[in-house]
Amino acid sequence: MVDVARAAGTSQKTVSRVVNAEPGVRPETIERVQRAIAELGFRRHDGASHLRRGTSTASIGLVLEDLAGPFYAALTAGVERRAREHGYLLLTGSADGDAERAGRLVQAFAARRVDGLLIAPNLVGDEVLTANLPPDVPAVLLDRPSADHGTDEVLSDNTGGIAQAVHHLAERGHRSIAYLGDDERFWTSRQRRDGFLAACAERGLRTEGRVSLGVLTPERIAAAVSGWAAAGVTAVVTGNNRASVALLHHLHERTGPRPAHVGFDELDLADLLDPPLTTVAQDAAGIGSAAVDLLFERLATPTLPPRSVVVPTRLVVRRSSPPPDGASAPPVRNDR
Amino acid sequence: MVDVARAAGTSQKTVSRVVNAEPGVRPETIERVQRAIAELGFRRHDGASHLRRGTSTASIGLVLEDLAGPFYAALTAGVERRAREHGYLLLTGSADGDAERAGRLVQAFAARRVDGLLIAPNLVGDEVLTANLPPDVPAVLLDRPSADHGTDEVLSDNTGGIAQAVHHLAERGHRSIAYLGDDERFWTSRQRRDGFLAACAERGLRTEGRVSLGVLTPERIAAAVSGWAAAGVTAVVTGNNRASVALLHHLHERTGPRPAHVGFDELDLADLLDPPLTTVAQDAAGIGSAAVDLLFERLATPTLPPRSVVVPTRLVVRRSSPPPDGASAPPVRNDR
DNA sequence: GGTCCCGATGACAACGTAGTCATAGGGGGG
DNA sequence: CCCCCCTATGACTACGTTGTCATCGGGACC
Numbered sequence: 001m002v003d004v005a006r007a008a009g010t011s012q013k014t015v016s017r018v019v020n021a022e023p024g025v026r027p028e029t030i031e032r033v034q035r036a037i038a039e040l041g042f043r044r045h046d047g048a049s050h051l052r053r054g055t056s057t058a059s060i061g062l063v064l065e066d067l068a069g070p071f072y073a074a075l076t077a078g079v080e081r082r083a084r085e086h087g088y089l090l091l092t093g094s095a096d097g098d099a100e101r102a103g104r105l106v107q108a109f110a111a112r113r114v115d116g117l118l119i120a121p122n123l124v125g126d127e128v129l130t131a132n133l134p135p136d137v138p139a140v141l142l143d144r145p146s147a148d149h150g151t152d153e154v155l156s157d158n159t160g161g162i163a164q165a166v167h168h169l170a171e172r173g174h175r176s177i178a179y180l181g182d183d184e185r186f187w188t189s190r191q192r193r194d195g196f197l198a199a200c201a202e203r204g205l206r207t208e209g210r211v212s213l214g215v216l217t218p219e220r221i222a223a224a225v226s227g228w229a230a231a232g233v234t235a236v237v238t239g240n241n242r243a244s245v246a247l248l249h250h251l252h253e254r255t256g257p258r259p260a261h262v263g264f265d266e267l268d269l270a271d272l273l274d275p276p277l278t279t280v281a282q283d284a285a286g287i288g289s290a291a292v293d294l295l296f297e298r299l300a301t302p303t304l305p306p307r308s309v310v311v312p313t314r315l316v317v318r319r320s321s322p323p324p325d326g327a328s329a330p331p332v333r334n335d336r
Numbered sequence: 337m338v339d340v341a342r343a344a345g346t347s348q349k350t351v352s353r354v355v356n357a358e359p360g361v362r363p364e365t366i367e368r369v370q371r372a373i374a375e376l377g378f379r380r381h382d383g384a385s386h387l388r389r390g391t392s393t394a395s396i397g398l399v400l401e402d403l404a405g406p407f408y409a410a411l412t413a414g415v416e417r418r419a420r421e422h423g424y425l426l427l428t429g430s431a432d433g434d435a436e437r438a439g440r441l442v443q444a445f446a447a448r449r450v451d452g453l454l455i456a457p458n459l460v461g462d463e464v465l466t467a468n469l470p471p472d473v474p475a476v477l478l479d480r481p482s483a484d485h486g487t488d489e490v491l492s493d494n495t496g497g498i499a500q501a502v503h504h505l506a507e508r509g510h511r512s513i514a515y516l517g518d519d520e521r522f523w524t525s526r527q528r529r530d531g532f533l534a535a536c537a538e539r540g541l542r543t544e545g546r547v548s549l550g551v552l553t554p555e556r557i558a559a560a561v562s563g564w565a566a567a568g569v570t571a572v573v574t575g576n577n578r579a580s581v582a583l584l585h586h587l588h589e590r591t592g593p594r595p596a597h598v599g600f601d602e603l604d605l606a607d608l609l610d611p612p613l614t615t616v617a618q619d620a621a622g623i624g625s626a627a628v629d630l631l632f633e634r635l636a637t638p639t640l641p642p643r644s645v646v647v648p649t650r651l652v653v654r655r656s657s658p659p660p661d662g663a664s665a666p667p668v669r670n671d672r
Numbered sequence: 673g674g675t676c677c678c679g680a681t682g683a684c685a686a687c688g689t690a691g692t693c694a695t696a697g698g699g700g701g702g
Numbered sequence: 703c704c705c706c707c708c709t710a711t712g713a714c715t716a717c718g719t720t721g722t723c724a725t726c727g728g729g730a731c732c
Contacts, residue, residue, distance in 0.1 A: 001718070001719070002718085010681080010682090011681065011682045011683080012682090012718090012719090013681075013682060013683080013684095013720080014680085014681060014682075016718095016719065016720060017681090017720095019719095020720080024679065024680060024681085025680070025681085026679090026680065026681090029680080029681085041470060041471065041472070043446060043447055043470060044447060044718085044719080045387070045447070045449060045717090045718050045719070046447040046448050046449070046719095047383040047386060047387055047393070047448065047449060047718085047719095048387055048687090048717075048718035048719045048720090049718080049719055049720075050383060050687090050719090051381070051383055051384050051387060051686095051687050051688065051689095051717095051718080051719070051720095052686075052687050052718075052719040052720045052721085053687080053719080053720065053721090054687065057383070059427075059448075066413065067409060067412050067413040067416055068406075068409045068410045068412070068413035068621070069409070070404075070406065070409070070604070072409075073403060073404045073405070073406070073408075073409035073412075074404045076403050076404070076409075076428075077402065077403040077404035077430065080403055080428065080429060080430055081430075084429065089427055089429065089444060089445075089448070090427065090428055090429065091395075091425055091426065091427055091428075092412075092416065092426055092427075092428050093416060093420065093425065093426065094413065094416060094417075107379075108425060109425075110379060111379055111380060111381070111382040112382050112383065112395075112425065113381060113382070113383060134377060134379060135377065136377075245604075245605065245608070248605075248608050249607075249608065252607075252608060267604075267605060268406070268581075268603075268604060268605070269581065269584075269603060269604070269605045269608075269609065271585075271588075272581070272584050272585065272588055272605075272609055273605065273608055273609065273610070274609070274610035285404070337688070337689070338688085346711080346712085347711065347712045347713080348688090348689085348712090349689095349690080349691095349711075349712060349713080349714095350710085350711060350712075352688095352689065352690055352691095353690095353711090355689090356690080358690095360709065360710060360711085361710070361711085362709090362710065362711090365710080365711085380688085380689080381687090381688050381689070383688085383689095384687075384688035384689045384690095384717090385688080385689055385690075386689090386717090387687095387688080387689075387716095387717050387718065387719090388688075388689045388690050388691085388716075388717050389689080389690065389691090389717080390716095390717065
């Protein structure tokens with residue numbers, strides 16, 4: 001601005017006025033300053049401006065588990081869209097399963113003075129965040145709750161979504177349903193398993209020996225599926241995208257009767273599979289934009305109590321979940 | 337730092353020394369300062385630090401077409417990983433097909449004083465970027481060249497990848513191959529079409545009436561496919577992910593003989609489709625990390641001439657590209 | 673003509689940090 | 703015992719910007 005002022009034959013303060021479109025500058029002065037700005041290629045230094053103004057940086061930080069997965073990509077898109085609507089910029093980073101890395105990201109974002117943080121890594125425990133998150137930086141947890149409920153959070157309706165899957169299968173006549181979950185270090189894996197157990201209990205369905213949670217190795221899946229076949233299982237619910245794909249691979253390479261299958265979380269090509277996969281679709285973009293909304297509300301009113309938003313899921317019935325062999329779908333119950 | 341200094345009974349400058357681990361501070365002083373930092377919850381203001389130091393902000397800006405697509409998600413992951421290895425933070429934004437929005441993103445990133453820009457939106461013309469990109473901010477174009485070759489660029493080997501697909505089909509005995517491309521406003525759509533024409537010419541294959549480029553409406557695809565069937569087409573190459581999916585949907589809802597199909601760009605579930613789809617896989621993450629490498633090289637040596645990096649593709653043969661009916665695969669030619 | 677007021681502009685300080693240089697205190701060598 | 707040098711520390715200033723207040727000139731009004 002000093003250089004521009006010299007070129008325009010005015011003071012640095014007047015340049016500031018022109019740059020910020022403040023009133024009370026003569027039109028011809030504005031003209032001179034703008035010409036000088038164009039000639040010198042001047043750009044305002046936003047960092048210095050924020051420093052002096054003491055205002056926010058109009059940016060938020062997003063910590064993810066990984067950037068490439070479709071769920072996180074859709075979530076990021078939802079976050080970025082809503083943030084941009086507010087004129088905010090988005091900083092992103094992925095933890096890649098490393099709690100220390102997540103902590104460093106949180107600290108780096110905080111040092112950049114982001115206005116708030118959105119924290120989604122599923123494999124990282126609370127302790128790292130509470131150790132790294134400065135108390136004056138508002139944060140929203142995504143897709144996972146905080147243990148002490150001190151922060152806002154946005155969750156998928158895991159329990160309800162799994163219940164949708166179980167009820168759908170039960171209404172089609174399945175009486176022996178299994179659950180295949182991902183690594184139990186994922187909170188969502190455990191949460192959805194619990195939802196599965198609850199929904200089965202509500203339906204009076206047995207679950208003993210029908211639940212498998214853990215790292216998705218082909219061996220574990222093969223063992224689980226063959227055990228289930230022996231137990232008369234006719235339908236499987238998979239607890240996330242990766243579990244769905246793992247089961248599909250297993251079934252793909254194997255002959256014999258195919259259990260009905262409902263997958264939690266939508267797959268891009270679900271309707272092109274053979275058979276097209278019935279899924280419980282999560283609204284990843286909706287989770288992202290809801291989180292941004294929570295964050296802005298908290299920035300406006302820091303004294304709000306911690307809130308928890310549950311984003312509904314949607315059952316997308318395709319052809320992978322027919323009634324079991326020999327049974328036709330019973331009439332739909334009317335009590336729900 | 338002033339507050340910390342008061343609490344520690346020292347000067348602000350000594351706090352700065354402790355924070356930056358500068359030598360020449362007595363251990364007990366360090367101790368006192370660190371205690372005060374912990375008590376007050378002090379964090380250094382990175383923006384002020386960068387301002388005073390006059391150094392870079394250790395951040396780069398990434399402008400994408402959209403954040404949710406699998407190609408862009410993988411690309412972002414590659415960028416973020418490499419940037420983090422250098423201790424850089426990543427700002428992201430999507431243009432969503434809007435050139436003006438892309439320009440605003442470029443300006444916002446430049447005002448934040450990012451050290452460099454990575455620009456990937458495929459639907460946006462050069463003019464917006466040249467109008468918005470300050471000459472002193474290094475930029476790398478991704479997945480699309482610049483018209484005037486003034487900036488570095490990283491491209492997929494579109495021509496070579498399409499040639500891989502054509503040669504693969506030709507070697508299996510196909511003599512009448514068609515190309516289905518996405519909206520021709522995408523530079524990659526046109527580039528891959530040209531690659532298709534060149535590869536067919538090299539093989540002596542006719543292309544008249546076998547190339548369809550444009551918005552992927554079901555109507556256009558149906559018209560193209562039925563036209564091709566009349567022309568004796570036995571194999572189709574699709575020019576990107578969306579074209580592959582569109583064609584798969586069309587084939588899925590239609591009976592009759594199924595042409596062989598090779599898709600440009602990998603699909604997550606390609607091997608679970610029926611039949612599993614032969615693809616030309618792009619290395620999206622490799623494109624991203626190569627772009628970051630180019631950027632850092634230019635930051636180190638601003639006088640480098642503009643460079644163009646072509647990232648190779650990889651043909652993944654699956655079962656959607658068998659020889660045409662009645663033909664067995666001829667022996668593989670040895671001249672290549 | 674004097675006073676008041678308003679529009680336009682500039683001088684100065686401050687945001688939080690780090691570089692430069694000065695200074696105080698202490699120990700060793702002459 | 704004096705001087706020198708080294709260690710530890712602090713005062714001051716600048717980075718680029720904006721808020722505050724002062725100043726200057728001119729026109730309107732009495």
